Amino acid sequence: MKLIATALFIFIFSSIVFSQAKDEREERITLKEFPEPAISLIKNLPKNCKKFKFYRETDGTHKSFEAKFKYKKHLYSIEFNLKGIVEDIEQNIKFKEIDHDIKSKISNYFDGNFSKVKIIKTQKQYLLIPDIDHSTQTRDILTKEDKSHTNYEIIAEVQTNNKREFREFTFSGSGEIIAFRILNATSYEHVLY
Numbered sequence: 001m002k003l004i005a006t007a008l009f010i011f012i013f014s015s016i017v018f019s020q021a022k023d024e025r026e027e028r029i030t031l032k033e034f035p036e037p038a039i040s041l042i043k044n045l046p047k048n049c050k051k052f053k054f055y056r057e058t059d060g061t062h063k064s065f066e067a068k069f070k071y072k073k074h075l076y077s078i079e080f081n082l083k084g085i086v087e088d089i090e091q092n093i094k095f096k097e098i099d100h101d102i103k104s105k106i107s108n109y110f111d112g113n114f115s116k117v118k119i120i121k122t123q124k125q126y127l128l129i130p131d132i133d134h135s136t137q138t139r140d141i142l143t144k145e146d147k148s149h150t151n152y153e154i155i156a157e158v159q160t161n162n163k164r165e166f167r168e169f170t171f172s173g174s175g176e177i178i179a180f181r182i183l184n185a186t187s188y189e190h191v192l193y
Contacts, residue, residue, distance in 0.1 A: 024057060024058070024059040025057065025058045025059075026055040026056070026057050026066070027055060027056045027057075028053065028054070028055055029054050029055060029056050029065075030054060031052070031054050031067075033054070033056070034054065034065050034067075034080065034084065035065065035080065035082065035083055035084030036084060037080075037083065037084030037085060038065055038067070038080040038084035038086075039084070040084075040135075041078070041080075041084075041086065041134060041135050041138060042067055042078075044135050044139075045069070045071075045138070045139075045142070046071065046139070046142060046143075048071065048072070049069045049070070049071045049076075049142075050069065050070050050071075051069055051070040052067060052068070052069045053067070053068045053069070054066070054067055054068075055067075055068070057079075063082055064079050064080060064081055064082070064087060065079070065080040065081075065082075065084070066078065066079045066080070067080075071142055072142075074091055074092060074093075075091070075092040076089065076090065076091050076092075076142070077089070077090045078138065085134070086128050086134040086137075086138065087128075088125055088126060088127055088128065089125075089126040089128070089138060089141050090123040090124065090125050090126070090153065091123060091124045091126070091141075092121065092122070092123055093122050093123065093124050094122060095119050095122045095154070097122075098122070098152065101175070102152075102171075102173070102174060102175040103175070104175070105171075105174070105175030105176065106152070106154070106171055106175050109171075109175075109177050110156070110158070113158075113160070114158040114159055114160055115159050115160060115161070116157075116158065116159040116164075117156050117157070117158050117159075118156060118157040118158075119154060119155075119156045120155045120156055120157060120166070121153075121154070121155040122152065122153070122154050122155075123152065123153040123154075124150055124151075124152060125150060125151040125152065125153050125170070126141050126149075126150055127149045127150065127151065149173060150173045151170055151171060151172055151173060151178065152170070152171045152172075152173070152175075153168060153169070153170050153171075154168070154169045154171065155167070155168050155169075155183065156169065165182055165183075166182070166183040167180050167181065167182055167183060168180065168181050168183055
């Protein structure tokens with residue numbers, strides 16, 4: 001009986017943690033409103049970065065700043081914490097650009113868990129190494145010299161039985177599922193950029 005109760009508790013707890021809803025809000029701001037370290041890093045990006053947009057984000061209790069821009073025909077975003085330290089860098093890519101073996105693992109996950117899947121957005125997420133200068137790492141990521149750890153974030157419309165939802169999935173660099181969150185309607189539109 002204790003074993004069943006323990007297993008049930010672990011299942012319920014992991015389900016809650018694994019699938020928290022994402023209610024993210026963005027407010028358009030100017031670069032001057034960013035913390036100084038973030039401003040410095042942005043000003044040191046390659047000169048041919050363009051179409052900058054700056055945001056203050058709130059996702060439940062987590063607050064951050066985000067700079068979105070275009071570089072060499074790709075859309076990027078850099079997320080900073082409130083002190084101006086880089087949290088991650090994301091690059092919009094097409095699902096078909098993912099390495100074949102990794103893409104197959106991700107597709108197998110979708111096929112095994114949902115009756116229908118429509119991929120809406122795919123991003124390569126670069127996780128920076130804390131002890132290495134973030135300006136250098138950012139430049140290396142943009143120039144494709146960075147070999148740091150990456151994840152994939154995929155926004156998809158999924159269907160199970162008769163229920164349709166928009167979800168944000170995070171997969172490891174090898175294609176293993178890490179987590180997912182349900183996207184609330186208020187979050188959906190701005191996360192597509």
